[in-house]
Amino acid sequence: MAKVTKLSGFPEWLPDGRIAEQVVLDTARRVFELHGFASIETRSVEPLEQMLRKGEIDKEVYLLRRLQAAEGEADPGLGLHFDLTVPFARYVLENAGHLEFPFRRYQIQKVWRGERPQEGRFREFTQADIDVVDRDTLAFHHDAEMAVVMATLLAELPIPRAVVQVNNRKLAEGFFIGVGATDTAAVLRNVDKLDKIGATKVADLLVTDAGLTPEAAQSCLQMASIRTADTSFVEQVRALGVRNELLEEGLDELARVVSAANAVVPGAVVADLKIARGLDYYTGTVYETQLVGHENVGSIASGGRYDSLASDGRQTYPGVGISLGVTRLVSVLLGRDLVTVSRSVPSAVLVAVTDEEQRAASEAVATALRGRGIPCEVAPKADKFGKQIRHADRRGIPYVWFPDAGGDSIKDIRSGDQAPADASAWNPPPADLHPTVSSAISQEEAP
């Protein structure tokens, strides 16, 4: 199940890898729809100024240019979308008059980023995104709902255990202000490196880069190290003795998310106070998701709350959402051999061809099977039966059908069992009807 990469950062899977990806996509759609999210698709391009608002010129956006553009022709200023949130915000503004609020939507599409590729980092990849958006104010319980839906989705996939880590930017900012920080963004950025470079180096950076006193740095480090599966983080933070109004608000919000989520998906959502996520538009809750045992590939699902997802000047639209990195997840599953795909083709049955004069008889069998929903294909050549069986074996097709004027038979090539069969009545066991994707390893436990 190897990855084939012609152009770095633009992954293409082999057929069995694609089957694994489709399981993720199908499961995402099913779980999202089960929770009442409506599907939309937005165009692939957005005006540049939309994507680069707040002067973020450092974003690696791919530009759209016409090959035959005339000399001096006006630059359309279009780029391939960088994420699904900005296009969604634009869509909400454009269609506000036609939408019912609160509006719940899911969106599964490719996005493009011109970054340097690495394991789990691509220039073209698929995101599966859910958001809830409302006018003026958005009920807070949706912050817990996003984590619950994503945890539910991930729990249904044949993958290592996933943990949604939640933090709250009010909590972090309030705490940093409470210890005297002036550049809270710098504190946040450095605290986020805790896992990667360790406590002592972060402490140094908090003093040199973020301008904290050594005591304040220690305090921030202690706060950022807190991680609990329940609401006990509140007491742990309070024990550090920092007092701030924004901090209290954040503590309250995060506690509500964690307790509400744990009531639905116990253990799948934890409070982790070092999660920074989103230096741009997130204003409250932030999410990040790790695959247990594969933390180094980064978050596979992230998102957060934004008080003004969109604004038309007279009305603001707050939202909260989370996005699954489908390509990142699938690339880890395939690249690290974490899943087993039962076969590389949809066919459950290969109908053998006795000789080319008898091909019509084989086609008739296939038509009968297909009429009853059994995916099958007819052997491409009337080779010796040994070769036809091998053709099926190579693709993982479990059954070979032998037409015979004296009575058809079907062989399970895994067991070698062969039995008489009638194309108008035979059915494979349900487990063999479609390719299956299963976990290749036993589930790992959390640290």
Next chain:
RNA sequence: GUGGGUGUAGCUCAGCUGGCAGAGCGCCGCGUUGUGGUCGCGGAUGUCGCGGGUUCAAGUCCCGUCACUCACCCCA
């Protein structure tokens, strides 16, 4: 964008101070003339990334270039 590493068969790679381009796996055939897998025997496969240079001679040394890859930045 910055800094390392690697490019040899379909895949994973070996190839010494320059001297006939290799192994394992896979693939094809036969044993087994219409029932695969195991086993045995046999066989095919190369722009040594690309371009230039040094040399009697370059996969090997030098220069350039492209691609891939890892880390940083940032993020799904």
